[in-house]
Amino acid sequence: MxxxxxxxxxxxxxxxLIAGGLLFVLLGFLGVRRESNIVLQMPYIASGGIGGLALxxxxxxxxxxxxxxxxxxxxxAVTESLEEWKDAALNEFRAFLEGASLxxxxxxPAPLDHPQHNGRREATVG
Numbered sequence: 001m002x003x004x005x006x007x008x009x010x011x012x013x014x015x016x017l018i019a020g021g022l023l024f025v026l027l028g029f030l031g032v033r034r035e036s037n038i039v040l041q042m043p044y045i046a047s048g049g050i051g052g053l054a055l056x057x058x059x060x061x062x063x064x065x066x067x068x069x070x071x072x073x074x075x076x077a078v079t080e081s082l083e084e085w086k087d088a089a090l091n092e093f094r095a096f097l098e099g100a101s102l103x104x105x106x107x108x109p110a111p112l113d114h115p116q117h118n119g120r121r122e123a124t125v126g
Contacts, residue, residue: 010066017059024052 028048
C-alpha cells in the first residue's frame with residue numbers, strides 16, 4: 001500500500017509541475033503577444049517562459065527518476081529470484097554428486113609386441 005501511495009504522490013507532483021509549467025508558459029505568451037516592444041516582453045519571457053520551461057523540465061526529471069527507481073526495484077527482484085534459483089540448483093547438484101558413485105577399471109597397457117597394438121603408440125592418461 002505504501003508503494004501505491006508513493007506512486008500516486010509522485011504522479012500527482014509530476015502532473016502539478018507540468019501543468020504549472022504549461023500555465024506559466026501560456027501566461028508568458030499571453031503577456032508577450034500584446035507587447036511589441038522587446039524591452040517590455042523580457043519580464044514575460046523571464047518569468048513565464050523560462051520559469052514554465054523549468055517547471056516542465058523538473059516534472060520530466062521527476063518522471064525519469066521514478067522510472068529509474070522502478071527499474072532498479074524490478075532488477076533487484078529478478079536478481080533475488082535468480083539467486084534463489086541458483087542456490088536451489090546448486091543444492092540439487094550437490095545432492096546428486098553425493099549420491100553418485102564412480103567405478104573405474106585400470107588396465108595395464110598392451111605391450112608393443114602384442115597383437116592388438118597395430119604398431120601405434122597410444123597416449124595414456126595418468
